[in-house]
Amino acid sequence: xxxxxxxxxxLLRNDAHDIDGVLLGRPHPPVLGVxxxxxxxxxxxxxxxxxAVRAVAQGAQTLTDVTTDxxxxxxxxxxxxxxxxYGTVPTYEVFRRIRRDGxxxxxxxxxxxxxxxxxxxxxxxVHASGTPETARALGASDRVIPxxxxxxxxxxxxxxxxxxxxxxxxxxxxxLELCRASGxxxxxAGTFRPGSIADAMDAAHLAEIEVQAxxxxxxQEKGVxxxxxxxxxxxxxxxxxxxxxGREKLHGAPFGALGPSPTDIAITYDHVAGAIGATTAALxxxxxxxxxxxxxxxxxxxxxxxxxxxxxxxxxLHIAEVGRTGDLSRDAKLSRARNDxxxxxxxxxxxxxxxxxxxxxxxxxxxxxxxxxxxxxxxxVRGKAIxxxxx
Numbered sequence: 001x002x003x004x005x006x007x008x009x010x011l012l013r014n015d016a017h018d019i020d021g022v023l024l025g026r027p028h029p030p031v032l033g034v035x036x037x038x039x040x041x042x043x044x045x046x047x048x049x050x051x052a053v054r055a056v057a058q059g060a061q062t063l064t065d066v067t068t069d070x071x072x073x074x075x076x077x078x079x080x081x082x083x084x085x086y087g088t089v090p091t092y093e094v095f096r097r098i099r100r101d102g103x104x105x106x107x108x109x110x111x112x113x114x115x116x117x118x119x120x121x122x123x124x125x126v127h128a129s130g131t132p133e134t135a136r137a138l139g140a141s142d143r144v145i146p147x148x149x150x151x152x153x154x155x156x157x158x159x160x161x162x163x164x165x166x167x168x169x170x171x172x173x174x175x176l177e178l179c180r181a182s183g184x185x186x187x188x189a190g191t192f193r194p195g196s197i198a199d200a201m202d203a204a205h206l207a208e209i210e211v212q213a214x215x216x217x218x219x220q221e222k223g224v225x226x227x228x229x230x231x232x233x234x235x236x237x238x239x240x241x242x243x244x245x246g247r248e249k250l251h252g253a254p255f256g257a258l259g260p261s262p263t264d265i266a267i268t269y270d271h272v273a274g275a276i277g278a279t280t281a282a283l284x285x286x287x288x289x290x291x292x293x294x295x296x297x298x299x300x301x302x303x304x305x306x307x308x309x310x311x312x313x314x315x316x317l318h319i320a321e322v323g324r325t326g327d328l329s330r331d332a333k334l335s336r337a338r339n340d341x342x343x344x345x346x347x348x349x350x351x352x353x354x355x356x357x358x359x360x361x362x363x364x365x366x367x368x369x370x371x372x373x374x375x376x377x378x379x380x381v382r383g384k385a386i387x388x389x390x391x
Contacts, residue, residue, distance in 0.1 A: 005252035009287075010225040012062065012085040015183035017120035019083045022061045024185075024227060025254045030282045030317055031085075032059065033256075033290040034306055037066030038074055042300050045073040051303045056084045058310045064125060064290065066150075068092045072119075079120045087123035087187065088116055091151035094167060098158060105158070105167035110174055117182040124184060125229070126175070127151045128168035129211040130191030132159045134204050141204060148195025148233070155191055172215065176222040185225035187256070188212045193232040196264050200234040201241070213249045220251060227288065231257035231281050233264065239277060243284035254287035261292060270296035271309040275316040282320030289313060315351050339380050341368045 009025020022031050034055040036048045052063055052074075062085045065075055070093050078086055090112045097108040113124060127149065135156045138146045147153045159166055168175060179186055190212075192204040199205070212228050219226035228250050231242045239260060246255035259274035260281055266273035274292035282289060291309040293301035301309070322328060330349060337345035343365040350356035365371065370378030 007254075008220070008252040009254065010185065012122055012185055012225070013183065014117065014120045014122045016118065017079060017086070017122055019085065019122075021122070022085050024225075024287055026285050026287055028287070029321060030286055031061045031288040032310065032313055032317060033062035033064060033288055034060040034310060035064050035066055035290060036074070036306075037064075038069055038071060039067075039300060040069045045071065045077065047303075048074050049077055051301075051306050052078050052082060052084075054303050055306050055310055056082055058307050059314060060291075060310055061085065062087065062123075062288070062290075064089065066092070068150075070096055075116070075121070076119060085122045086120075087125055087185075088121050089125045089151055089189070090116065091125075091127045091154055091189075095151075095154040095158065098167065105165070106171045106174075109167050109171055110178065113175060113178055117178055117184050121184055123187050123225075123227075124179070125151075125187040125189045126168055127155045127189045127191045128166060128172060128175075128186075128215055129188055129208050130155050130159065130166055131169075131207075131211060132164050132166070134192055134207050135159045135164075137204065141202075143196075143202060143204065144198045145195035147192065149189065149191055149193055151189060152191035152193070172218065173222075176219055176224045179219075179224045180222055183225075185227065186219055188215055188226065188228045190229045190232060193229065193258075195233055197233050197235045197262065198264075200238050209245060209249060213251065216251050216253045220253070227254040227256060229258065230255040231260040231277075231286060233259075233261045234277070236262040236277065236280055239280045240284045243281065243286060247285055255285075256288035256290065257281040257286045258290050259292040259296075261296070267298060268294055270294060271305075271312050274309070275312040278313055278316040279320045279323075282317050283323045289317065311352055311355075318351055339383070341365075341370060341378075341380060343367060343369075 007026035009027050011021045012024045013021030024031055036051050038048055064087045066089050093112045094108045097103040147156055192208045194200045216226050230246050260277040261274055262277040263273050270292050271294045278289045291313045293305040293309045295301055334349040343360045347353055347356035347360050370381050
């Protein structure tokens with residue numbers, strides 16, 4: 001039995017967005033998400049839209065747009081054309097309006113959220129749980145990476161100095177009303193999420209989780225869909241502990257993982273490390289998982305990076321689902337097909353059937369034929385011969 005409040009779930013969809021949406025919450029299988037977004041000078045709306053199309057075709061269930069230049073082109077095109085739950089990180093535009101254009105913090109927050117809610121954005125990833133007290137304590141902390149969140153660093157900059165406050169907190173009731181009216185969900189980002197596994201479970205992040213829990217309570221009282229970004233850079237043995245915290249403290253709200261990354265040294269193989277972390281997180285109650293790509297922390301991923309990451313994470317979530325439910329049926333069917341050297345059935349039952357079928361065709365395998373690993377010494381072929389003689 002999970003500790004804490006009864007698990008809650010909801011349909012991740014803005015009332016104004018004509019999509020199927022996806023159910024989010026522990027009673028349902030974990031949702032798989034992908035990050036896209038324009039970084040000026042490095043990528044374009046056209047390039048990022050292609051990534052979005054390919055990610056959705058591969059099976060991604062959510063897209064989070066991290067565009068930082070304020071250009072709505074990508075957002076509007078995805079909302080108009082793809083059947084996928086779509087979210088943004090309003091903090092980037094809120095920060096631009098406060099710092100570049102001189103807007104009052106309250107006006108920036110509410111205007112940006114209202115504009116995007118009216119367009120049909122399904123969920124907002126907001127940095128509402130970082131407090132000035134935690135921000136000021138960073139200078140004396142022994143964190144390896146003081147702030148790893150891009151939006152979190154923006155909020156720390158706004159909060160830094162006399163009288164600095166979190167722009168979201170002063171108008172959080174209005175934010176909740178806006179979300180309730182539109183059907184958009186809130187995803188509470190980790191301003192002080194760990195950026196190194198050495199920082200996991202430190203005072204800054206634990207303090208923020210307490211704030212997130214209070215914001216969840218307020219959101220639920222207003223009838224607002226809400227989840228929490230919880231598991232990030234965390235050693236594998238602490239992933240279950242983070243999930244236990246989520247079950248105990250977050251009032252049944254879904255909580256999710258960015259990856260998570262269980263090691264910091266997998267540069268160029270972060271998608272492999274992230275998939276390992278995702279298996280553990282999903283097994284212990286994480287409701288959504290966002291892919292990390294091979295070049296995470298080093299470069300903007302291309303479309304192939306994203307497709308590969310989605311494939312790895314789909315395998316990870318299947319492994320976790322087997323562990324969660326004990327349902328071995330699909331794996332057993334494939335194993336029976338393998339025992340029969342039935343290559344067509346094996347391809348059909350694989351996590352990625354097209355890839356498996358391409359391999360079969362490339363190798364030229366036929367039903368009953370052993371693979372090149374064993375050929376004449378294939379134990380499956382020999383085993384069938386032994387059983388035939390014993391009958």
